[in-house]
Amino acid sequence: MSLHDIGxxxxxxxxxxxVRQGPGVKIGIGDDCAALEVPAGELLLVTNDLLLxxxxxxxxxxxxxxxxxxxxxxxxxxxAAMGGVPRYLVLGLGLPSSLTLGxxxxxxxxxxxxxxxxxxxxxxxxxCRAEQFLSVSVTAHGTIPASELxxxxxxxxxxxxxxxxxxxxxxxxxxxxxAGQKPEPSLACRHFRPRARLxxxxxxxxxxxxxxxxxLSDGLLADLHHLLAGDSLGAVLYLDKxxxxxxxxxxTARRPEWRNLVFxxxxxxxxxxxxxxxxxxxxxxLSEEFDVRITEVGKVKKGGKPVDVLDxxxxxxxxxxxxxxxx
Amino acid sequence: MSLHDIGxxxxxxxxxxxVRQGPGVKIGIGDDCAALEVPAGELLLVTNDLLLxxxxxxxxxxxxxxxxxxxxxxxxxxxAAMGGVPRYLVLGLGLPSSLTLGxxxxxxxxxxxxxxxxxxxxxxxxxCRAEQFLSVSVTAHGTIPASELxxxxxxxxxxxxxxxxxxxxxxxxxxxxxAGQKPEPSLACRHFRPRARLxxxxxxxxxxxxxxxxxLSDGLLADLHHLLAGDSLGAVLYLDKxxxxxxxxxxTARRPEWRNLVFxxxxxxxxxxxxxxxxxxxxxxLSEEFDVRITEVGKVKKGGKPVDVLDxxxxxxxxxxxxxxxx
Numbered sequence: 001m002s003l004h005d006i007g008x009x010x011x012x013x014x015x016x017x018x019v020r021q022g023p024g025v026k027i028g029i030g031d032d033c034a035a036l037e038v039p040a041g042e043l044l045l046v047t048n049d050l051l052l053x054x055x056x057x058x059x060x061x062x063x064x065x066x067x068x069x070x071x072x073x074x075x076x077x078x079x080a081a082m083g084g085v086p087r088y089l090v091l092g093l094g095l096p097s098s099l100t101l102g103x104x105x106x107x108x109x110x111x112x113x114x115x116x117x118x119x120x121x122x123x124x125x126x127x128c129r130a131e132q133f134l135s136v137s138v139t140a141h142g143t144i145p146a147s148e149l150x151x152x153x154x155x156x157x158x159x160x161x162x163x164x165x166x167x168x169x170x171x172x173x174x175x176x177x178x179a180g181q182k183p184e185p186s187l188a189c190r191h192f193r194p195r196a197r198l199x200x201x202x203x204x205x206x207x208x209x210x211x212x213x214x215x216l217s218d219g220l221l222a223d224l225h226h227l228l229a230g231d232s233l234g235a236v237l238y239l240d241k242x243x244x245x246x247x248x249x250x251x252t253a254r255r256p257e258w259r260n261l262v263f264x265x266x267x268x269x270x271x272x273x274x275x276x277x278x279x280x281x282x283x284x285x286l287s288e289e290f291d292v293r294i295t296e297v298g299k300v301k302k303g304g305k306p307v308d309v310l311d312x313x314x315x316x317x318x319x320x321x322x323x324x325x326x327x
Numbered sequence: 328m329s330l331h332d333i334g335x336x337x338x339x340x341x342x343x344x345x346v347r348q349g350p351g352v353k354i355g356i357g358d359d360c361a362a363l364e365v366p367a368g369e370l371l372l373v374t375n376d377l378l379l380x381x382x383x384x385x386x387x388x389x390x391x392x393x394x395x396x397x398x399x400x401x402x403x404x405x406x407a408a409m410g411g412v413p414r415y416l417v418l419g420l421g422l423p424s425s426l427t428l429g430x431x432x433x434x435x436x437x438x439x440x441x442x443x444x445x446x447x448x449x450x451x452x453x454x455c456r457a458e459q460f461l462s463v464s465v466t467a468h469g470t471i472p473a474s475e476l477x478x479x480x481x482x483x484x485x486x487x488x489x490x491x492x493x494x495x496x497x498x499x500x501x502x503x504x505x506a507g508q509k510p511e512p513s514l515a516c517r518h519f520r521p522r523a524r525l526x527x528x529x530x531x532x533x534x535x536x537x538x539x540x541x542x543l544s545d546g547l548l549a550d551l552h553h554l555l556a557g558d559s560l561g562a563v564l565y566l567d568k569x570x571x572x573x574x575x576x577x578x579t580a581r582r583p584e585w586r587n588l589v590f591x592x593x594x595x596x597x598x599x600x601x602x603x604x605x606x607x608x609x610x611x612x613l614s615e616e617f618d619v620r621i622t623e624v625g626k627v628k629k630g631g632k633p634v635d636v637l638d639x640x641x642x643x644x645x646x647x648x649x650x651x652x653x654x
Contacts, residue, residue: 009553026370030557031479032408032542033372033469038365043353045360046451048466050419054458081359092377092419092464124373126464131381135457137419137464139375142360152358215359226336230357 003101008127011104015122019112022121024087034123036088038143045142047078053133061177064103066192067136068110074217075140076118076196077269081215083150083205084142086120086198092137094130118198150205153230154212155274161235161298162283164197164271166190166245167220171265175258176251184247194269200290201271209283213273219264220297221319223272224307228300237263237298240312263309263319274300330428335454338431342449346439349448351414361450363415365470372469374405380460388504391430393519394463395437401544402467403445403523404596408542410477410532411469413447413525419464421457445525477532480557481539482601488562488625489610491524491598493517493572494547498592502585503578511574521596527617528598536610540600546591547624548646550599551634555627564590564625567639590636590646601627 003011016029027035038044051071053059062070072089079086091111095104115122120140169190173183183191197215204210214227220237228235242262244252252259275283280296287294309319330338343356354362365371378398380386389397399416406413418438422431442449447467496517500510510518524542531537541554547564555562569589571579579586602610607623614621635643 026473027476027478032405032540033374033411035409035471035473035476036371036373038371040367044363044365044371044468046363046415046417046466046468047360048417048419048451048453048464050421050453050455050462050464052421052455052457052462055421055456078359082362084360088373090373090375090466092375092466094377094379094382094462124375126375126377128377128379129382130379130462131460133458133460135377135379135421135462135464137375137377137453137462139373139417139419139466141371141373144362146353146362149353149362151354213359 003095003097003099003104006101011127015108019122025121025123028121028123034088036123041145042143043146043149045079045082045084045144046139047075048137048139049075051136053135059134062192064106065110068107069114069193071136071138072111072114073194073196074269075138076120076198077194077215077217079140079142080196080198080201081213081271082142082144083148083201083213084144085202086118086140086142088123088141089115089120090139091122091125093125093127094135095127096130096132096134099134118196144205148205150210150213152212152214152227155227155231155233155300156211157233157300157302159211159274159276159300160280160296161237161300162273162275163216163220163243163295163297164200164292165268166243166248166293167268167270168261168265169245169248170194170267171261172248172251172258175261184251186245186247187251191267194267196269197271197292200286200292203286203290204273209279210273210275213271216268216270216272217266219266220272221263221307227272227274228306232303234301234303235298235307236301237307237309239309239317241295241297243293243295260319330422330424330426330431333428338454342435346449352448352450355448355450361415363450368472369470370473370476372406372409372411372471373466374402375464375466376402378463380462386461389519391433392437395434396441396520398463398465399438399441400521400523401596402465403447403525404521404542404544406467406469407523407525407528408540408598409469409471410475410528410540411471412529413445413467413469415450415468416442416447417466418449418452420452420454421462422454423457423459423461426461445523471532475532477537477540479539479541479554482554482558482560482627483538484560484627484629486538486601486603486627487607487623488564488627489600489602490543490547490570490622490624491527491619492595493570493575493620494595494597495588495592496572496575497521497594498588499575499578499585502588511578513572513574514578518594521594523596524598524619527613527619530613530617531600536606537600537602540598543595543597543599544593546593547599548590548634554599554601555633559630561628561630561633562625563628563635563637566636566644568622568624570620570622587646
């Protein structure tokens with residue numbers, strides 16, 4: 001049984017039957033549009049990420065269930081960064097004929113599993129044949145009370161800079177794959193199965209603890225630049241405070257040139273946020289509540305040279321600011 | 328100046344500056360998510376269409392400004408079919424390096440022109456490098472008072488079947504291109520620059536004139552099947568009533584085998600809807616109000632053989648029910 005046998009409408013019908021119509025979904029898969037409820041007084045959050053074969057992933061490296069789950073998580077991460085509650089997903093799939101029905105099922109299994117784990121509903125989309133490469137387009141929708149919205153803009157000089165979780169693990173797994181090595185399971189997991197920091201983002205926003213926030217998809221330095229740019233701010237970062245995993249330490253002890261992935265490795269999908277000094281304690285208490293590292297990694301300052309990385313003695317050190325470059 | 332020179336963020340920054348932030352847009356391009364207003368008491372409509380190179384279009388046949396406009400129109404057509412008001416667009420673009428900045432500008436010119444003409448705002452998206460083929464993913468958002476929503480389900484035996492505009496022109500232009508012929512301008516226009524029937528769809532829904540509706544993207548027979556399937560209904564169609572253009576008549580007089588495109592040519596983006604007999608006059612009056620042909624092409628009947636096409640004498644004739652097949 002191939003995709004050609006069941007056809008586009010067979011695939012959509014299969015999806016329609018296997019997807020539970022979640023809360024707020026008036027019309028889900030199978031009409032011209034989905035029809036959805038947005039709570040009165042709340043804003044709709046919308047974000048879109050493309051995942052294209054041989055650009056964002058290689059089919060020989062990633063399990064299709066992981067790809068499905070990741071395509072959900074990277075979009076939900078953007079909703080986390082605004083402080084929102086994720087609600088609805090739309091999936092556009094360009095399917096090359098080399099993909100078997102079993103592979104498509106695995107993709108959807110990962111996609112729907114990650115959706116269910118985060119209480120979001122697949123409500124519609126588009127499927128079609130693709131020329132040669134698998135392409136995945138996900139649009140995620142969330143909601144948030146207008147007064148709780150957190151933006152990239154809003155940080156102030158003197159605010160503390162925090163990141164959730166650990167940095168560089170996803171980029172390190174990718175470097176190992178590119179070098180022909182098998183990444184350690186914990187690093188591979190960071191790369192292939194990222195999780196959006198939704199509960200933490202929601203708490204930071206709803207409790208009014210942060211002045212600005214962004215999720216880390218392009219690398220700490222690149223995303224910090226986006227966070228500061230709107231307000232023409234600068235920052236210092238503390239080299240010796242960067243949170244990394246034990247596996248990251250172990251692998252980069254042998255390959256010190258990969259240490260910089262803390263700053264310019266992509267796809268961490270952690271949150272980077274600015275905190276007024278008087279909120280420090282309340283923010284750090286969230287670490288226990290949500291079982292996640294929360295680390296003060298720097299401080300916002302007035303403009304000038306955008307970012308200084310300081311060593312333990314307070315002296316500036318040089319770090320290449322590559323970030324993920326799409327073109 | 329190439330895409331590589333300005334980079335993803337350069338392109339996004341250029342878009343951010345050139346896009347006017349429309350009504351209801353609290354946050355547009357340039358943050359982790361767009362933040363949008365949905366009127367209280369209204370439902371959010373969401374639809375997504377992928378347009379992939381060499382599947383949905385050929386770059387040597389379509390002008391990129393037309394492709395940009397068409398990628399908007401085909402999505403808005405789905406909102407028209409629910410009776411909604413279009414509001415917000417999200418654009419995912421996978422850009423092969425063979426595309427010049429000038430070509431990207433032309434695409435965006437067509438995209439934003441069509442958006443502006445329909446009073447919808449581009450609010451966000453994703454751009455990235457693509458391996459070889461241009462891929463376009465558009466997610467369109469509309470709103471509608473919950474009580475006015477029109478679905479594919481809802482038609483009843485005895486309802487009249489209507490279509491807007493003229494059929495088969497887009498499919499005919501494609502056949503001519505595939506046969507190495509230059510399509511007549513009016514047919515080419517139907518294929519490359521379709522327009523969504525938004526005002527008509529809105530009027531039909533808000534005035535309560537229709538029991539079900541769908542837009543014609545896969546061909547009359549295939550989409551009629553979708554319209555009837557949910558209610559297990561059948562239909563008759565009147566062969567001699569099919570609305571076609573003068574150019575369609577002229578070209579198919581020479582190539583009678585293309586005449587069937589009225590039934591199975593794709594991408595007409597007209598509306599197909601069911602009307603209770605007592606609303607007949609009010610529906611037909613809309614033709615003048617919106618300056619569009621509105622033609623009674625058949626009638627809904629109880630289930631059984633799904634669709635009979637009848638000739639002028641009322642005898643069934645056989646029509647191949649191909650429709651556009653994606654896989």
